[in-house]
Every structure is written in C-alpha cells, then in structure tokens.
Amino acid sequence: MSNIYKAFENKKAFIPFFTCGDPNLDTTKSCVIAAVKNGADLVELGIPFSDPTAEGPVIQAANERALKGGVTTDKIFDMVRELRCDVEVPMVFMTYANVVYSYGADKFISGCKEIGIDGLILPDLPYEEKDEFLPLCEKYGIDLISMIAPTSHDRISMIAKEAKGFLYIVSSMGVTGTRTEITTDLKSIIDVVRKNSDIPCAVGFGISTPQQAAKMADLSDGAIVGSAIVRLIEEHKSAAAPVVGEFVGKMKEGMAIS
Amino acid sequence: MNKKGRFGEHGGQYIPETLMNAVIELEEAYNRFKDDEEFNRELTELLNEYAGRPSRLYYAKNMTEDLGGAKIYLKREDLNHTGAHKINNVLGQTLLAKKMGKTRIIAETGAGQHGVASATAAALMGMECVVFMGEEDTKRQALNVYRMRLLGAEVVSVKSGTGTLKDAVSETMREWAGRVDDTHYCLGSAMGPHPFPTIVRDFQAVISREIKSQIKEKEGRLPDAVLACVGGGSNAIGSFYHFIEDENVRLIGCEAAGRGINTFETAATIATGRSGIFHGMKSYFCQDKYGQIAPVYSISAGLDYPGIGPEHANLHDMGRAEYVPVTDEEAVNAFEYLSRTEGIIPAIESAHALAHAIKTAPGMDKDKIIVVTLSGRGDKDVAAIARYRGEDLRD
Numbered sequence: 077m078s079n080i081y082k083a084f085e086n087k088k089a090f091i092p093f094f095t096c097g098d099p100n101l102d103t104t105k106s107c108v109i110a111a112v113k114n115g116a117d118l119v120e121l122g123i124p125f126s127d128p129t130a131e132g133p134v135i136q137a138a139n140e141r142a143l144k145g146g147v148t149t150d151k152i153f154d155m156v157r158e159l160r161c162d163v164e165v166p167m168v169f170m171t172y173a174n175v176v177y178s179y180g181a182d183k184f185i186s187g188c189k190e191i192g193i194d195g196l197i198l199p200d201l202p203y204e205e206k207d208e209f210l211p212l213c214e215k216y217g218i219d220l221i222s223m224i225a226p227t228s229h230d231r232i233s234m235i236a237k238e239a240k241g242f243l244y245i246v247s248s249m250g251v252t253g254t255r256t257e258i259t260t261d262l263k264s265i266i267d268v269v270r271k272n273s274d275i276p277c278a279v280g281f282g283i284s285t286p287q288q289a290a291k292m293a294d295l296s297d298g299a300i301v302g303s304a305i306v307r308l309i310e311e312h313k314s315a316a317a318p319v320v321g322e323f324v325g326k327m328k329e330g331m332a333i334s
Numbered sequence: 335m336n337k338k339g340r341f342g343e344h345g346g347q348y349i350p351e352t353l354m355n356a357v358i359e360l361e362e363a364y365n366r367f368k369d370d371e372e373f374n375r376e377l378t379e380l381l382n383e384y385a386g387r388p389s390r391l392y393y394a395k396n397m398t399e400d401l402g403g404a405k406i407y408l409k410r411e412d413l414n415h416t417g418a419h420k421i422n423n424v425l426g427q428t429l430l431a432k433k434m435g436k437t438r439i440i441a442e443t444g445a446g447q448h449g450v451a452s453a454t455a456a457a458l459m460g461m462e463c464v465v466f467m468g469e470e471d472t473k474r475q476a477l478n479v480y481r482m483r484l485l486g487a488e489v490v491s492v493k494s495g496t497g498t499l500k501d502a503v504s505e506t507m508r509e510w511a512g513r514v515d516d517t518h519y520c521l522g523s524a525m526g527p528h529p530f531p532t533i534v535r536d537f538q539a540v541i542s543r544e545i546k547s548q549i550k551e552k553e554g555r556l557p558d559a560v561l562a563c564v565g566g567g568s569n570a571i572g573s574f575y576h577f578i579e580d581e582n583v584r585l586i587g588c589e590a591a592g593r594g595i596n597t598f599e600t601a602a603t604i605a606t607g608r609s610g611i612f613h614g615m616k617s618y619f620c621q622d623k624y625g626q627i628a629p630v631y632s633i634s635a636g637l638d639y640p641g642i643g644p645e646h647a648n649l650h651d652m653g654r655a656e657y658v659p660v661t662d663e664e665a666v667n668a669f670e671y672l673s674r675t676e677g678i679i680p681a682i683e684s685a686h687a688l689a690h691a692i693k694t695a696p697g698m699d700k701d702k703i704i705v706v707t708l709s710g711r712g713d714k715d716v717a718a719i720a721r722y723r724g725e726d727l728r729d
Contacts, residue, residue, distance in 0.1 A: 126626040127495060127612065129504045130350045130511070136494055149624050173348050173611040178625025200348045200611070204338065208611075225352035227514060235351075246352060250512030 078194040078219045079166045080241040083118035084276035089242075089298030090289065090328050091278055092305050092320075093120040093170065095138035097147025101155045103314045107305075110321030112163050115328035118242075118278075119163070120197065120300065123152055123171035130199035132253030134303040138310065149179050153191055160192040168195035168221060168241070176209060185212040195219035195241045203235050213240075224269070225249075226260040236272040243269060245296060247281045253303045255282030262295050286330025293331045301327060339528020342651050344644035347527040349507070349614045356514040361529040363434045368536065373433065380425045384458065385415045387422075387540065391548035391705070396675045404558070404698035406691060408678070409545055409707040411569065418681065418710030419541060419569040420451035424520060426537035428455040431518035438462040438517040442506040444471055444499035444565065445636035445683065446478025447710055448522030453487035455520075463487040466506045469497035471635045474718055496629045499565070499639045503613055523566025524643035527614030531644050538572025545705055546576050553703055559584040562707040563686040564657065565601070565637035567646045569709035574655060584656065587646060588686040590632035591659035601630035603642040604650055604657035610641075617647040633662040633722065636683040636710075664689040666722055669712060681710030682719065 083089045092111045096104050108119055124139040124147060131139065156167065169188065176184045176198065188196065196218055201208060206220060213220040219241030224232055226249055236243060245265060247258045266277050279292040280300030289299040308323060309316040339345045347357060367373040381387040390410040398406045411419035428439060439456045441463070443449030449465035456463035465482050469491045472479050482489050495501035503526070510519040524534040542560070549557055560577055562570035564587035577583040589602040600606055603618050610619035612627060620628035620640040632638040642657075649655035665682055668689035673679045680688060684707070691706045698704070712719075720727035 127500060127504050129507050129613070130352075132508075133494075140495075143626060174619075174621070174625040174627070176625075177609075177611050177616075178621060178623075199350050200614070202347060202349060202351050202354050204347050204354070223351045225350070225354075227352055227355045229355060231351075231354065249352060249514070251508045 078217055078241060080118065080194050080219055081276070083166050084242065084297050087117065088293040088331050089117035089276070089278060090115060090324065090331060091118045091120055091298055091300040092116050092324055093122060093300060093302035095122040095124055095135060095142055095306055096152045096155065097124060097142035097145055098138040098306070098309060099141060099313050100145055101147060101151060103309065103316060105155055105159055106317035107309060107320045108159055109162050110317040111324045112165055114321045114325040116165060116324050117298070118165055119167045120170050121156065121167060123149055123169055123175050125172040125175055128172060130251055132251040132303060134306050135252050138306045149175060153187055156193060157191045166194040167192065168197055169193055170197040173198050173200050173208065181209055181212050185209065185216050185218055188218050189216040193218065195221050197221045197244060199223065203231065224265060232265060232268040233272045236269040236275065239273060239275045242276040242278050242297070244300070245277050245279045247279050247283065247292065252281055254284040258282050258288065266296055286327050289327045290330045290333065299331065339532065341645045341648035344615065344617045344647040345528055345531060346616050347614060348611050348616065349527045350511055352511045353514065356510065357527055357529065359434070363430060364529055364533055367430055367433055373429065377426055377429055380429065381422065381540065385421045385425060386413060388544045389413050391545060391552065393552070394676050397672070400675055401692065401695045403696040403700065404702035404704045405700070406695055407549065407557070407703065407705045409541060409573065409705055411541065412680065412684070412708045412711035416447070416451045416454050417713065418447040418451065419538060419572060420448040420522060421454070422540055422572065423522065423534050423537040423568060424448070424451040424455045427518065427520045427533065428459055428461065431520070432459055432461070434518065436516055436518040439520045440464045440466070440506055440509050440517055441520045441522060442499065442502035443467050443522065444502065444638055445634065445681070446471070446475040446482065446714060447636060449482050449487070449489070450478055450485070452520050453482040453485035456487060457485045464490060464509070466490045466492050466502045466509065468499060468502045469493045471498055475635055475714055478714055499635065500627065523568040524571045524645060525566040525613065525615060525641065531615070534568050535571045535575060535645060538568050539575040541569065541572035541707060542574060542576035545573065549703070549705065556580055556583050557703040557705045559586055559704040561586045561588060561687045561691055561704060563588045563637060563683045563709060564642060564646060565590065565639045565683065566641070567643040569707055571643060571645055573707040574649070578654060585649065585654065586690060587655055587657045588660045588690045589657055590634055590637035590686055591661045592631040592633070594661055595659045599631040601632040601638050601640065602659040603640065605659045607640070612641060615644050617644045618642055633665065633718070634682045634686065636681070637686065658690055660686040660689045666719060668692055669715070669719055678708070679712035679716070680708050681712045682715040684709045
C-alpha cells in the first residue's frame with residue numbers, strides 16, 4: 077500500500093489537478109506548493125499528451141500549450157523530484173497509456189517510485205487492460221488507480237474489488253470540464269462500491285465551485301478539481317500560484333462546512 | 335494481457351471506462367447478428383441492390399500492355415454507390431446499430447468518403463448523423479463537406495491538434511463518451527478498440543471474397559499479388575483477408591510516405607512508426623521518443639493518419655504482408671497515369687497502390703497476375719491535384 081490512504085484519513089480529501097508545464101514547470105511547481113499550503117490533500121499531476129481523448133477543451137488546450145512550451149516526461153520527473161523536498165502529501169500522475177508504454181513501462185514506473193509518486197491514473201486503461209502495467213506497479217509499490225463511470229453499471233463491483241489507492245468516480249458522461257449541474261446518481265454508484273470494498277472514493281469531472289465540491293465530498297470521500305484550476309492558470313499564467321492557493325482554500329472551506 | 339480482440343500483441347481495448355459497456359454491448363450484438371440469417375439477407379440486399387455489389391474485377395489491358403509486365407486487374411470499389419469501399423462497412427454497421435435500437439450515428443472522416451457513406455446510410459435508414467472532420471480536411475475536401483450536408487448530416491469541423499483524421503477520431507470518441515445510449519460510433523477503418531477492427535474487417539472482407547471468385551473465373555487461378563493502399567487499413571484488410579491462408583499470394587499494403595520517409599512530412603506508419611497505444615489499440619504509430627503522436631502528413635486526407643490497424647501490424651510482424659511507402663509525387667503521377675491510360679480517375683488514396691503496381695509490374699513476368707484495389711474514385715481529388723500541379727482550381 078502506498079501513502080495515498082493518508083489523504084483520506086479522518087477527512088474529506090480535496091484533490092487538485094495540474095497540467096505539468098502549462099505555461100511552464102516553475103509555475104506548475106509554485107501552484108502545487110500553494111495548493112498544498114492551502115489544504116490540498118493529494119495532488120494529481122497531468123503529464124501532457126498530444127491527443128488527450130478523455131479531456132474537454134480546457135485541459136486539451138493546456139496539454140497543447142505545455143507541449144509547445146517544450147515540456148517532456150523527463151523534465152516533469154525532475155520537477156517532481158524537486159517538489160518532493162517541499163510537498164509531503166501523496167502525489168499521483170495522470171496521463172495516457174502511450175506516455176508510459178512508449179517511455180518504457182519499467183523505466184517509467186520505477187522512476188515514479190524513485191521520485192516519490194504514489195499512484196498512476198490512466199484514463200485509457202480500463203479494467204480489461206490493466207495487466208499492461210499492473211505487475212510493474214505492484215513491483216514498485218505504485219497504486220494503479222481505477223475509474224468508475226456513470227455507465228459502469230454491472231462493472232462497479234468487479235472494478236471496486238481490485239481497486240488500489242482510491243477509486244476515481246467519474247461524475248458525468250463525456251470528457252473533463254466544468255458543468256453547472258451533476259445529475260448522475262452517484263449515491264447508488266458509491267453504495268455498490270461500499271458493499272465491495274472499503275477503498276476511498278473521490279469524485280471528479282465537472283466540479284468547479286465550493287458548493288459542488290462540498291456536495292460531492294459529502295457523498296464520497298473527496299473531490300477532484302481539474303478544469304477550473306487549469307482555467308485559472310490559463311488566465312493568470314506564471315502569476316497563478318496565489319490565485320490557485322486562494323481557490324483551493326475556498327474549496328477546502330466549502331467542504332469543511334458540509 | 336487481455337486476449338480479447340488481439341492480433342498477436344496488437345489490438346485490445348484501451349479506452350475510457352465510460353465507453354467499456356458500449357463496446358461490450360456492440361460486441362455482443364455483433365456476435366448475435368453476424369451469423370443471423372435475416373441480418374445477412376438484409377445486408378446482402380443492401381450491398382447488392384443499393385450499393386451495386388459485386389464490384390467489377392476489371393482487366394486493365396492498356397496499363398498492362400503499357401507497363402509490359404504482370405497482368406493487372408483493378409478491383410473497382412470506386413464503382414460502389416458513394417464512390418468508395420467505405421459503404422460496405424457503413425451499411426453493415428448502420429444496420430447493426432439499427433438492430434441495437436440506436437437512432438443516431440456518429441463518424442470520423444478524413445477524405446470525407448467515410449463521412450459521405452455514413453451520411454448516406456443514415457439517410458437511407460432514417461437515422462440522425464453527425465460527422466467529425468478535421469478543419470484542415472474540410473478545406474481540402476470541401477465538396478465532400480457539402481455532400482454530407484446535402485445528405486442531411488451535421489458536419490463538425492475539428493480544430494484541435496493538427497485538424498486532420500486523428501483529431502477527428504479523438505473528437506468522435508469524446509462525443510461517444512458523452513452520449514452512448516442512442517448513439518453508435520460508426521468507425522470507418524479497421525482500427526480502434528475491439529470489436530471495431532474485427533467488425534470492419536468482416537464487413538470489408540467482401541472485397542477479397544469477390545476478388546477470389548472473380549479471378550478464378552477469369553484466370554482459373556489465384557493472383558500472385560494483391561495491392562491496396564493503407565491508412566488505418568480497411569480496404570487493404572478487406573482485400574487481403576480471404577488470401578491470408580493462400581501463402582503464394584503476396585499481400586502488399588501501400589502507405590502514404592508524403593514528402594518521403596526521411597522527412598517529417600510523412601504518414602508511413604510501418605516505415606517510420608513504432609509500437610504504441612492510441613485510439614483504443616496497441617499497434618504501430620508515428621510518435622516521438624516520449625510517445626507524443628506525430629503530426630503526420632500526406633497529400634491524401636484518407637491516409638493522413640499516424641497509426642495502422644492492429645491486424646495489419648500483426649501481418650507485418652508475421653511477415654505475411656509487406657508494407658511499402660509511396661510518396662505524394664508517385665501517387666499523383668499514378669493518379670494522372672490511370673486517368674489517361676484507362677480513362678479511370680482514381681482516388682488519390684488508391685493511387686498510392688497503383689503507383690506501386692506501376693513501379694513493380696514491369697519487372698514481373700507476363701504470366702504473373704496482380705490485383706490492385708481501387709478503393710475509391712477520384713472526383714473529390716481533382717481540385718487538390720490541380721493545385722499540386724500549380725493550377726489554381728477551387729472546388
């Protein structure tokens with residue numbers, strides 16, 4: 077077991093997402109530090125991919141900006157190594173299967189261990205294909221995070237039983253991006269998970285306000301926020317850290333009130 | 335490793351969880367209907383009465399005599415309704431979608447041929463249709479955009495990434511992940527997550543089934559080689575499939591080399607790519623050392639794709655099929671050559687296969703037979719070829 081459970085110990089976890097290298101790695105680093113100072117319990121770091129098929133327009137654009145800026149997997153590994161001097165909360169990578177596969181799965185996953193990454197989220201690696209990387213993740217003690225979607229239905233118990241770290245509950249159909257309303261019956265999904273596993277559940281996709289985060293955290297064990305933060309960084313660029321810190325503070329506050 | 339939908343190590347189902355039940359439902363429906371008598375009767379009637387099958391196997395006498403080597407036959411998929419092989423797969427998938435109770439078809443398109451075929455089948459079967467097409471391709475294939483709209487489809491111009499076929503596929507996947515209940519993704523090539531490579535291959539295998547019986551009738555034997563162009567690889571796998579067991583028949587896939595395989599402006603996946611995981615499958619892809627998918631290039635919008643279907647990747651690994659690069663210049667020359675020699679204007683995609691035939695036929699004995707699949711007709715390309723030759727002709 078990795079450190080991920082610590083993010084959920086006796087609290088609801090707030091999980092911010094960052095696209096590494098947008099607009100540059102120094103900004104990513106300062107934003108992560110600001111988020112953690114303001115209460116982030118676990119940090120999700122996106123390694124950009126040229127063709128992010130699970131992302132909506134906001135994160136797609138961030139991926140493009142980061143790659144245009146010259147960010148690479150190696151440079152991101154170096155940044156995380158430095159971040160680990162300041163950041164104690166668990167950190168996970170979010171990227172696409174080809175980024176891991178093409179780098180060399182052993183080199184990538186052992187590298188994660190070495191720099192202090194605790195888990196790996198790969199949206200294009202469903203339950204059926206997880207053996208592609210699971211043996212290496214187990215070897216190096218990296219949690220391969222599973223996802224559950226509104227369309228998972230009869231697959232929920234199968235996925236929950238073998239889930240590691242935490243379960244990423246996709247709140248809505250479609251791709252990442254903010255939504256004014258989340259209509260999926262998340263309670264029944266989480267009820268099925270609870271019957272099969274005591275793994276923490278965090279809800280992501282579409283969450284942008286403290287009210288939404290509070291509602292999602294109330295139903296589950298945590299809330300993941302991506303596009304709303306990426307948009308702040310898009311707007312404030314290299315001056316984004318204090319704004320991101322303030323945003324995270326407000327989200328944490330909202331979740332605490334609930 | 336998940337054994338489902340594998341061709342050697344290639345294939346698989348590398349897609350978001352949101353889509354897993356959709357592909358499982360599709361696989362179950364396909365397994366239920368593929369041997370169903372009623373389904374096959376309906377499909378055969380559509381293929382014959384609506385699409386105009388079987389397509390001709392035409393002896394290209396002028397070309398054969400001019401090149402002075404192997405006897406050349408052309409499998410005339412260009413004569414199908416809508417002008418390309420794409421209709422074979424689309425009629426099959428749309429009929430299947432209808433049986434599954436879907437009311438809406440979404441599709442990606444590169445050159446526009448698959449989009450036109452999808453819009454056509456949707457019009458025929460009374461379904462809603464949305465086609466995703468890279469912005470760059472909507473410009474170079476403006477005529478097909480209008481054609482799709484005429485047929486009642488909505489065409490969405492995809493601006494992300496390079497604005498070409500790969501981005502259209504990504505965007506169609508995103509759309510499907512947002513709406514699976516009433517929507518079928520009618521994937522146009524023998525690629526993507528299982529079961530698509532198998533379904534598309536099965537619906538396109540009619541090409542090699544017909545070639546086999548037609549050539550036996552005309553020549554009393556099998557051909558020495560079958561040539562087809564390869565992007566994702568649907569007309570090629572359709573042309574190869576029933577010959578895979580016939581080891582004396584050479585199977586040759588012609589990839590788009592663009593400005594050459596030693597330049598960055600190429601789409602020749604086997605020649606320049608390496609193993610990767612993208613668009614739902616493990617296969618070969620053009621990519622950089624960090625696995626970022628390369629912005630590929632070809633004059634042909636239909637072959638302008640950075641990957642290849644998993645069954646082709648496996649045929650390559652096994653050495654059962656050969657894959658050769660053909661440049662823009664060679665393809666354009668072949669486009670003009672066939673127009674003048676046989677009075678047939680081929681699609682620029684198909685011209686890649688013709689170019690390889692033109693290159694190799696003269697060196698072969700006169701008693702050898704090669705079949706070239708003419709996957710589509712070239713009306714859509716006329717303006718682009720004129721521009722390539724420096725004439726400012728607009729659609």
